Amino acid sequence: MPDKATPGPATPADHPTGGAGAPRPRRRWRRIALRVLLVLLALLLAAVVGLVVWAKTGVMAAEEQPLAAVRANPAISWAEDEAAITLTPADGVHPDVPGLVFYPGAKVEAAAYAARLADLVTDHHMTVVIAKPTLNLALFDLRGIDAFTGDAAEVRQWLVGGHSLGGVRACMLAPEQAGLVLFASYCTNDLSEAQVPVLSLSGGQDGLSTPAKVADHRDTLPAGALMVEIPEANHAAFGDYGPQSGDGVGTASDEQMNAAITEAAGELLTRMQGAHPEAAR
Template sequence: MLIVAIVGIVIYSQVGVMAAEPEPLAAVKADPAISITDDYAAIVLSPVEGATGDGLVFIPGAKVDPWAYAAKLSGIVESGTTVVITKPWLNLAFFDLRPLDAFTSLAPDVDTWAVGGHSLGGVRACQLTQDAEALILFASYCANDLSTSGMPALSLAGELDGLSTPAKIADARPLLPADADMVEIAGAAHSSFGDYGLQPGDGTPTISDADMTETLTSEIDHFFQTQVAVG
């Protein structure tokens, strides 16, 4: 029975993985302002110039190609933040037990690290905050209690998200510090946080990819400058 269960999990983890859309990914790979290192553990996006010393370890959502997040996070890289997009075991963050330093070690020049993630990746990110200076949730929420941690936290939600709905995020709000920044992005759905197509059960986004990238960049840059630096 155990062998059957393991085989079943492996098969489930490999079937239906949502691939990165080719055009946004090609644009990131051609961006002269971004240096890309494809490591076995993660994808490292580094600013070619003007690095701020800030970094984000980003954990993908369940069964989403890690490359699918490169374009949406490219704006903060161009602003000077190093981004490490993890490659979760079995494409599921829940099964990835590696500590945060397995990823931060890939960018040794970064001084200040935030950890974050999309959907299930954000749930896992909440569990790794003891080794980070800040938390950023992308259409996600915590399952563990960080309300007394004093950690700078930013929650980015989508108005039209049919999976991590605004109601679910509101219900989990007490698990975050009282001064956490809660941002709901107008017109955004669950899939708006990456470039991998639409998902069953999700809302239909009305925000463009360009506007979504601009909004994410603005909110995260502001968070690093005003909350993380102060914290």
């Protein structure tokens, strides 16, 4: 009987690829992908936290004296909740007069616009709702105006407006509303063919929404838009929150600003009534 052959040393071919002793490429790529995903999630979380901290820091507060005057005005009813400040005529909401939902500029307290908009209530019987957008940034607030108008459900039609970046957000909502009111702002979406009455108020001394920028974006608005420049006004003059970094030097008084805004709004309402009598009766 022949002798049994002694087995030789094992060769690499004797061990199938991916055996227990060798790393599996699929598992290795899964570990790498998981690590990359965790890093991306950590970066995203850090970005979100940073945005929230930034948005909550350095919010420009309403000046006390103009705000106190609005609160003390017996012709105006003030209602406030987490969503908005609502200013209505003391004798009640006028349902047939279009109301205004107004978005503040970035990181500006909603109450800072109360004095600028108060005469719309007393002189034109409008209901004015000043929104409190998410993170004090209107562009990050994707809610419709219904989220802010709960205290004035009787109003049948709404204008939408805003200051600076708040106006940019208002432009996005304008096609579904009765009209658009811009304070020191301009549209980044095209409304040139929209059947929407528009009032654009700007400042000749504005260092942020400069006259040149407003002019450059004029073609995004309908041809019949009412364009009003207040020569002495800077960017911050459209609210009561103090000076703003990067702004020009304005000389317009509070009385001048309030009068110009109220007069221009009255002209817009008159135009709306002429075009659609049922809209502004």
